[in-house]
Amino acid sequence: MLYRTxxxxxxxxxxxxxxxxxxxxxxLLGFILLVAYxxxxxxxxxxxxxxxxxxxLIYALxxxxxxxxxxxxxxxxxxxxAFMGVGAYACxxxxxxxxxxNIAVAIALSGFFSAAVGVAFGLPSxxxxxxxxxxxxxxxxxxxxxxxxxxxxLYNYNSSGAIQVPNxxxxxxxxxxxxxxxxxxxxxxxxxxxxxxxxxxxxxxxxIGRTWKAVRDMDIAAELVGINPMKAKLSAFAVSSYIVGIxxxxxxxxxxxxxxxxxxxxxxxxxxxxxxxxGGLGSILGNYLGAILIVALPxxxxxxxxxxxxxxxxxxxxxxxxxxxxxxxxxxxxVEPHGLARFWAIIREKLIMWPFPH
Amino acid sequence: MTRLLKTVLLATxxxxxxxxxxxxxxxxxxxxxxxxxxxxxxxxxxxxxxxADYMAMINERDGGANGVxxxxxxxxxxxxxxxxxxxxxxxxAEGAIVxxxxxxxxxxxxxxxxxxxxxxxxxxxxxxxxxQDGKVFQWAFNPPxxxxxxxxxxxxxxxxxxxxxxxxxxxxxxxxxHPYGKEPIPLLESYAAKYGFTLLPIPVGLKEMQNQSAxxxxxxxxxxxxxxxxxxxxMNAGAVTEAVKTNYPMNQFVGIxxxxxxxDLKLVGEKGKGYRTLSWSMTNPDAxxxxxxxxxxxxxGKSQINKEAGEYxxxxxxxxxxxxxxxxxxxxxxQANFKTKVVxxxxxxxxxxxxKFDDAKIKELGLDGMIAPFSTNCANxxxxxxxxxxxxxxxxxxxxxxxxQADRAAIDPLVAxxxxxxxxxxxxxxxxxxxxx
Numbered sequence: 001m002l003y004r005t006x007x008x009x010x011x012x013x014x015x016x017x018x019x020x021x022x023x024x025x026x027x028l029l030g031f032i033l034l035v036a037y038x039x040x041x042x043x044x045x046x047x048x049x050x051x052x053x054x055x056x057l058i059y060a061l062x063x064x065x066x067x068x069x070x071x072x073x074x075x076x077x078x079x080x081x082a083f084m085g086v087g088a089y090a091c092x093x094x095x096x097x098x099x100x101x102n103i104a105v106a107i108a109l110s111g112f113f114s115a116a117v118g119v120a121f122g123l124p125s126x127x128x129x130x131x132x133x134x135x136x137x138x139x140x141x142x143x144x145x146x147x148x149x150x151x152x153x154l155y156n157y158n159s160s161g162a163i164q165v166p167n168x169x170x171x172x173x174x175x176x177x178x179x180x181x182x183x184x185x186x187x188x189x190x191x192x193x194x195x196x197x198x199x200x201x202x203x204x205x206x207x208i209g210r211t212w213k214a215v216r217d218m219d220i221a222a223e224l225v226g227i228n229p230m231k232a233k234l235s236a237f238a239v240s241s242y243i244v245g246i247x248x249x250x251x252x253x254x255x256x257x258x259x260x261x262x263x264x265x266x267x268x269x270x271x272x273x274x275x276x277x278x279g280g281l282g283s284i285l286g287n288y289l290g291a292i293l294i295v296a297l298p299x300x301x302x303x304x305x306x307x308x309x310x311x312x313x314x315x316x317x318x319x320x321x322x323x324x325x326x327x328x329x330x331x332x333x334x335v336e337p338h339g340l341a342r343f344w345a346i347i348r349e350k351l352i353m354w355p356f357p358h
Numbered sequence: 359m360t361r362l363l364k365t366v367l368l369a370t371x372x373x374x375x376x377x378x379x380x381x382x383x384x385x386x387x388x389x390x391x392x393x394x395x396x397x398x399x400x401x402x403x404x405x406x407x408x409x410a411d412y413m414a415m416i417n418e419r420d421g422g423a424n425g426v427x428x429x430x431x432x433x434x435x436x437x438x439x440x441x442x443x444x445x446x447x448x449x450x451a452e453g454a455i456v457x458x459x460x461x462x463x464x465x466x467x468x469x470x471x472x473x474x475x476x477x478x479x480x481x482x483x484x485x486x487x488x489x490q491d492g493k494v495f496q497w498a499f500n501p502p503x504x505x506x507x508x509x510x511x512x513x514x515x516x517x518x519x520x521x522x523x524x525x526x527x528x529x530x531x532x533x534x535x536h537p538y539g540k541e542p543i544p545l546l547e548s549y550a551a552k553y554g555f556t557l558l559p560i561p562v563g564l565k566e567m568q569n570q571s572a573x574x575x576x577x578x579x580x581x582x583x584x585x586x587x588x589x590x591x592x593m594n595a596g597a598v599t600e601a602v603k604t605n606y607p608m609n610q611f612v613g614i615x616x617x618x619x620x621x622d623l624k625l626v627g628e629k630g631k632g633y634r635t636l637s638w639s640m641t642n643p644d645a646x647x648x649x650x651x652x653x654x655x656x657x658x659g660k661s662q663i664n665k666e667a668g669e670y671x672x673x674x675x676x677x678x679x680x681x682x683x684x685x686x687x688x689x690x691x692x693q694a695n696f697k698t699k700v701v702x703x704x705x706x707x708x709x710x711x712x713x714k715f716d717d718a719k720i721k722e723l724g725l726d727g728m729i730a731p732f733s734t735n736c737a738n739x740x741x742x743x744x745x746x747x748x749x750x751x752x753x754x755x756x757x758x759x760x761x762x763q764a765d766r767a768a769i770d771p772l773v774a775x776x777x778x779x780x781x782x783x784x785x786x787x788x789x790x791x792x793x794x795x
Binding site for chain 2: 045046047050051055149156159160161162164165166167177178179255256257258260262263265299302303313314315317318319
């Protein structure tokens with residue numbers, strides 16, 4: 001009923017290749033965008049914006065970056081956290097060396113630094129695959145975090161070894177730093193995430209995305225049909241690290257406000273990898289669903305007992321939280337090993353058939 | 359329709375019934391970003407217990423501060439900076455009038471926001487040493503002593519009162535590789551240059567806290583005359599056991615006040631004899647306040663402390679009591695000054711800025727012998743109580759020195775310099791111009 005596709009005829013190739021061959025998908029997206037752009041900013045409290053919406057968006061962006069590499073191009077990476085760090089430190093250095101720089105430009109540029117680092121550490125992918133490549137990216141992870149700690153120039157010789165975000169304004173409006181209004185930060189992050197997602201959807205659908213998928217599925221066959229695996233793999237590393245770098249810059253500048261090197265350590269990489277895997281490898285939507293599950297669910301569970309008036313100790317809630325979230329992850333992976341995005345795809349298919357299943 | 363109406367009515371009554379007791383008594387929300395989980399839980403738990411029990415005792419004995427309930431609540435962070443932001447936002451939304459960030463990493467994130475949110479940050483004995491400068495850090499308080507105070511006092515004590523005697527000596531700083539552990543380095547470096555000793559910073563990464571064999575191998579090779587430790591959580595126990603294993607002389611091993619957990623030293627017992635830790639707090643189970651806590655909170659089973667381990671007598675537990683005493687006194691001070699019952703954030707800021715723990719006050723509160731006198735003002739948010747050196751005698755910590763005082767002449771210029779640096783890096787940063795001290 002809701003998803004009835006009857007009567008939606010395609011009369012040209014362009015229409016058949018459109019982003020949304022089914023009209024309801026476009027409506028759904030429009031509705032989500034409306035909620036994100038209008039409803040949330042109007043209704044959400046400061047806590048919801050700062051502790052739920054902004055982190056979900058930023059983590060989803062990081063997972064999107066990783067998903068391009070792991071999900072679309074099939075190259076497993078455990079260095080996401082460190083690449084986020086490269087973006088964050090690059091943005092910090094750009095902002096302190098050129099104080100007048102527009103933060104949007106600084107964030108866009110910082111992605112290039114992490115893209116360069118990503119390509120450098122992606123070189124081993126030309127010879128090694130799978131778990132072996134994961135170990136190589138793990139080396140990037142350890143090396144970069146060590147570098148963030150030891151290279152004092154990166155944090156401007158701050159005695160505590162941390163970087164801090166100053167107040168940054170753009171067109172007269174404070175967008176980052178302690179003085180920025182949560183709604184402004186939210187809009188900034190949302191806009192960036194929307195833009196990057198739009199870019200990612202299109203690049204993965206197009207020629208480049210297809211070469212990635214070909215290399216992922218069988219690199220020898222891909223090479224035989226004329227795809228240059230070196231180009232495909234390195235471009236995947238570059239695009240992926242670029243997005244991850246941007247998300248790292250947003251992570252520190254638009255959300256945390258301060259960061260010490262160990263923030264970018266391996267737990268962050270794993271967290272992003274979990275989001276990508278649970279959301280669904282090789283999908284764009286999955287990153288958002290995964291981020292909601294991994295980032296937002298614990299926050300919501302954490303505030304439930306207080307809202308219901310249950311007199312639980314804060315530490316007990318934390319223990320319960322870990323158990324519930326862990327169980328949920330296992331449950332979802334058992335029910336649908338291909339991730340939440342696949343879960344949604346099945347629901348959608350059923351809706352299209354409903355009420356007359358085969 | 360009537361049924362729906364009935365349900366709504368019923369729901370409202372139930373909700374009102376649930377909510378009603380909360381409004382029965384005026385209260386102020388004083389949250390604590392606790393960490394009873396994670397790698398730092400061992401050090402966190404006794405402190406949090408002390409804080410909670412003092413507040414519970416005041417509510418039980420006096421019915422709160424002048425009839426206003428001190429609503430002490432914990433928000434668990436596990437020392438994780440991400441959870442820290444979440445807890446800060448959550449407690450702020452619930453109407454908190456103070457934030458106690460605990461980790462230096464969380465302090466770093468919260469500090470710049472304090473000006474904007476007008477939220478007092480209470481970081482007793484931790485956080486930035488430069489927070490002492492109350493004109494720059496209007497909303498942050500680190501009574502009764504800062505890390506730089508601590509570093510200065512430790513040096514004085516190990517030098518036997520004469521810093522020139524350190525000439526040519528080698529001092530290793532075994533520190534957590536984290537903003538917290540790096541705090542004393544600028545001051546120690548300036549001392550090293552001035553008095554001609556060698557400073558050897560030895561970082562311990564968060565991942566190596568429990569296994570410090572590499573660090574202690576370096577110590578064995580370098581043979582420093584003293585090892586000064588800025589350790590926290592699982593790192594302290596790791597360092598003490600490694601020191602015993604490598605036979606490092608315990609009387610040359612000194613920790614800052616967060617490296618003096620009784621439980622860590624109990625692990626090595628007699629072998630840890632001679633280990634010293636600086637402390638701005640002292641245990642006194644006979645102090646009236648401790649007796650009241652024992653009677654009203656511990657013996658009635660309302661406390662979470664581990665009685666079997668003797669946590670009640672631990673330095674950290676009683677230090678937690680003192681921390682809550684600072685906060686409760688700030689609330690009372692603000693109540694008296696503004697002639698109001700339920701104080702808000704700005705009034706509490708005044709209270710914290712005008713803490714006066716003189717001998718009479720300490721006696722009146724029943725904190726006899728637990729802390730040295732200090733007072734804060736608008737230019738000085740630390741107060742500088744000084745500290746004692748405590749020594750592990752094999753079963754517990756005992757006082758091993760008179761009250762030490764930090765070398766203000768060396769610290770104050772550094773505070774001014776770093777505070778200015780911070781304000782400059784975070785422009786526009788408001789400075790309290792009204793303060794003429």
